[in-house]
Amino acid sequence: MLYLLLDWIQQSVQPPGFGVFGFITVRSALAALTALFISIFFGRKMIRLLTRLQLQENIRDDVGLDAHQVKEGTPSMGGLLILVAIIVSTILWANPFNIYIWLILMVTIALGGVGFVDDYIKIIRKNKEGLLGKFKIIGQVIIGALLGSVLYFYPDFQDYNTLSTIPFVKEANIDYAIFGEALGWAIYIPVCIFILTAVSNSVNLTDGLDGLASGTTAIAGLALGILAYVSGRVDYSGFLDILYLPGTSELTVYCAAMVGACFGFLWYNTYPAEVFMGDTGSLALGGGIGAVALMIHKELLLPILCGIFFVEALSVIIQTSYFKYTKNKYGEGRRFFKIAPLHHHFEMKGWAEPKIVVRFWIIAILLAIFTIITLKLR
Numbered sequence: 618m619l620y621l622l623l624d625w626i627q628q629s630v631q632p633p634g635f636g637v638f639g640f641i642t643v644r645s646a647l648a649a650l651t652a653l654f655i656s657i658f659f660g661r662k663m664i665r666l667l668t669r670l671q672l673q674e675n676i677r678d679d680v681g682l683d684a685h686q687v688k689e690g691t692p693s694m695g696g697l698l699i700l701v702a703i704i705v706s707t708i709l710w711a712n713p714f715n716i717y718i719w720l721i722l723m724v725t726i727a728l729g730g731v732g733f734v735d736d737y738i739k740i741i742r743k744n745k746e747g748l749l750g751k752f753k754i755i756g757q758v759i760i761g762a763l764l765g766s767v768l769y770f771y772p773d774f775q776d777y778n779t780l781s782t783i784p785f786v787k788e789a790n791i792d793y794a795i796f797g798e799a800l801g802w803a804i805y806i807p808v809c810i811f812i813l814t815a816v817s818n819s820v821n822l823t824d825g826l827d828g829l830a831s832g833t834t835a836i837a838g839l840a841l842g843i844l845a846y847v848s849g850r851v852d853y854s855g856f857l858d859i860l861y862l863p864g865t866s867e868l869t870v871y872c873a874a875m876v877g878a879c880f881g882f883l884w885y886n887t888y889p890a891e892v893f894m895g896d897t898g899s900l901a902l903g904g905g906i907g908a909v910a911l912m913i914h915k916e917l918l919l920p921i922l923c924g925i926f927f928v929e930a931l932s933v934i935i936q937t938s939y940f941k942y943t944k945n946k947y948g949e950g951r952r953f954f955k956i957a958p959l960h961h962h963f964e965m966k967g968w969a970e971p972k973i974v975v976r977f978w979i980i981a982i983l984l985a986i987f988t989i990i991t992l993k994l995r
Contacts, residue, residue, distance in 0.1 A: 619709045644710040645869045649877035652706040656698060656881020664892050667692035672740050674893055691890060694736045696898020700729045702878035711870040717912055721871050721905060724764055728817055728904035731756040732896035757814040764908055765809030769802050779805050781914045782859050787995040812916050813907045819926035820903030822933060822958045827890035828883055829960060829974045833925050833981040834902045835879035840922055840985035841909050842872030848913045857992045865913045875905060888971045922988040925981050932959040
């Protein structure tokens, strides 16, 4: 843990310039660079290892996307590289005595584990259906319940555990303890479960085109890092009239590591992809985004910040619901979109894959900027 080593050197030897490592902004930049280096340097080695072990993508042939058949055999489970880059960088540069850091690492590793099981079944056991949906949901619910329980019952969080910033409303916070403090957990913990499950699955659904999930996650992670930083600063939070949350600024280091890891992975994942992240990466990244938003009490901003993920998931819900409705009414199921999720709909319309990805990135950048601006649009 370089943070402790550098702090010890600063306190004991007091060499000139070493005080800079005490700044979160500096450590965040170093975490991003470390994760970027790990992803790029070990990326090629990871691809060779996955290829040698024959951990390769099995493309389903029943979805109507013939162009994707050329991706058959592309190494998958590259999310392991993302996890390693994030975890190592965060442990090296974050304050190890900060509870938020251990919480976010727990969520990332646990959801990565759920995704790994799904990838194992699909890739190693050659079952294209993967982990049964109910078991995946059970895992996400357990992890969300653990996170919500700590955020609610941990003594240091008692002053603001059920509060959350309301977008566009000045000097007002939503309080989940609407039935009193004694029953506050009965609302707050289910909210945590829902958000963690929804965001992780949404990122998973978005991971269908080369570079789409990794790029949009990096953009969302950068915005979350900024929100975490200002929320943990008494001066900035006071100026912006948002909840002051001691210790949350340390999450900026984690967010920076996520950004660096995603950009490094994008080096190999951009079109045409040399490796896929699989559910190991997408569930972990989605869970990390949802967990950070909950920890900094900005989860109500997720529909804006994660607009791409939200629309992708919504397109699947609309497609499924419309198909069932028309089947019950007309005896034959009809489709609202050509195919869902939404990015595949544009593929079926003839858009080139890189064009879809870049346009989604542009929208994600605009949404991230607007999310940050909402702190003053109140």
